[in-house]
Amino acid sequence: MSSMLVATPILLVVLRSFSLRRPTRLGPSAFAEGFVNTIKDVAHHAGVSVSTVSNVLNGRTGRMRKETLARVEKAIGQLKFRPNAVARRLKTGQAPLLGLLVPSLANPMYGAIAREIETFAQEQYGHRVLIGSTYRDKEKEATFFEDLLAHGVSRVIVISSLADERHFETVVGRGMTVVSYDRGAAKGRTSKVVHVTPDNFEAARLATEHLIAHGHKRLAFATVAGMTMSRSAKIQGFQAAASRNGLQKTAVILNGGLLDEYGDSIMSEVGRALALRLSAEPARPTGIVAVNDLMALGLMAGLREAGLRVPQDVSIVGIDGLFLAALSNPGLSTVQLPVADMARAMVECAIEPKLEDQARSRARVFVPTLLVERESVARPPAPAAKKTTRVGARKARA
């Protein structure tokens, strides 16, 4: 049967199919205007069966006549046919979608990670990203997982600072592949959750050693209230460096306020408040490692407000390596985390889970090798400086 001979009848069929089918669309359909062709339309148009079209769509063209393939492809092109991902998903249970849970998109660090994840997922795997902010709320996280499941999304990357991750395990049991950022696996328990994390211990150690190398004796680690695995690893790294240099006696942990539900720009507010409190202390630390760059930036702002100069009066090192660190005044020295590498690893683990990832009880750890030196670290003020350091409301830039 030549396609030439049946061209006209086929066209009629297609048209009738339109008028019969479209009106049955319900309510304010997504496709109320503009027709969306289906695999059936393509089949009619090409004079083949739907399975042949489906085969073309899915690359099963091995034992297909060239001519058939060509006809189908031509029909697809002419009708501008795009397969309906929803129908496909209903059938296969597979969605080219990746869930991404972050505490807050407004936090530049999460924004940076999210960008890498989204780009990589898209370019390497053709996956789109379904994103959600949780504001560090367990309830919201659970709801997000529920929704993902309902939408047939079976892979998710979670950036959560919640200490408890049992709700992760629950969804893993329901068929989800969960990749968790910035936390080691819970000790002892084997988890089906894959963990990807920077080496927080090492990052903090590096930052602390940098301060020590500049002669600082009175060290502090500035963090927010609430302990997470990553924060505690950083604290350990800080303490390890202090101890190794006999400075453990004067090394203190500064606990700022709790992150509220807004959970992002608030981080710097906590830093600022901490700095204000700190400036009143007579024997305050001369070198501070901040739990992250945002905290460091807040610290610097607060110190400045209190009339203290960075780095002359106090030195600051951040952790993250945000591009903002290069913009601050003075430039913030910070431990650069390998954001792009980690993002890639997370996407890979989420989309092509390897047995070794599941099997390894430890997290996949990325060592931060780079301490970016800028201007926020200098030698500590001479001992006598303790008296002259505070200059009331004098502006730092004066």
Added chain:
Amino acid sequence: MSSMLVATPILLVVLRSFSLRRPTRLGPSAFAEGFVNTIKDVAHHAGVSVSTVSNVLNGRTGRMRKETLARVEKAIGQLKFRPNAVARRLKTGQAPLLGLLVPSLANPMYGAIAREIETFAQEQYGHRVLIGSTYRDKEKEATFFEDLLAHGVSRVIVISSLADERHFETVVGRGMTVVSYDRGAAKGRTSKVVHVTPDNFEAARLATEHLIAHGHKRLAFATVAGMTMSRSAKIQGFQAAASRNGLQKTAVILNGGLLDEYGDSIMSEVGRALALRLSAEPARPTGIVAVNDLMALGLMAGLREAGLRVPQDVSIVGIDGLFLAALSNPGLSTVQLPVADMARAMVECAIEPKLEDQARSRARVFVPTLLVERESVARPPAPAAKKTTRVGARKARA
């Protein structure tokens, strides 16, 4: 028929249904482990038909016997049943999903907007957000739209700086509701795209007047290469303020480099480069309005690098009102844009499109009323300062 009497047989049916159905799931299914109950399971379990369950699910319980309703609800609870959103979507064409297109998630301004959009869409409408970065690439935008269509997502918020928005119109024709941020409607043409935008003209005017009020005579507007509607509106606002004060002769537009595909942190790099170039000019402007806060921050960093002080040597005003502006040193004076209000408006227009929005040929414009004064603006240096201003590599904070 009492549910007590048939309890056992029903249970059997359910179990058999499992063993028959589950094995047919294909490949590495999303639900390979952990059972996901269907409406059918609920119906069996409650001893009713699927349509009754569906009615409960959709709140059509008006003429339903209380007892039936209770049985169904109980079954739903016991089986922890969650309706499959994919199947529902295939049937109804409606997805509780919102597309969100941004140039780059790593840009804090877009992060801030994205957060508001996501939160509002979720809390008010139960919509999840499918996000995509486009890096200001038209091809990528078009692909994103295609994918949204394929996924049955029919509403999208677009934050694009692309001058040409004809590809928006195309998808509108295919049934999409598109809301566009930060651009007026194209002149003359009626568009089915809804526009929401800050009053960019007013924002720049406000910033410029602020500089003028401080006595600045040599004004500049710093922007990146490539004209967009929002940038040109800002330039007009800048020029209007300059003209009104007889300063048009000395008011210049500073065009920085082109934003490359990375398109975000690069903004501040452009600012920095611009500042370096500027510092070499003998008759350089004393007051600069930056196209946005990131540019302003970059400008400040570059000026500092060149040994110029802000605000003593040159004053800077930003536009956006990022929380980062409060953190910079000196604090950046900036025009605060009503991010949350605009985000709400965009979500509303996308999810509950009102005729008036579609009808209005103009954009829904949000007036920025707030200029946040910080420390980046001061009186211009005395005329003689022109000579003494440049001090080589002297650090700003010295």
Added chain:
DNA sequence: TTGAAAGCGCTAACAT
């Protein structure tokens, strides 16, 4: 007040 049944668009056995 409830149930039966027809599909939404697609995939993949299973025929032929």
Added chain:
DNA sequence: ATGTTAGCGCTTTCAA
């Protein structure tokens, strides 16, 4: 090498 067909889980007429 290609076609037929049974569903994926749900909504919604229409019938009872």
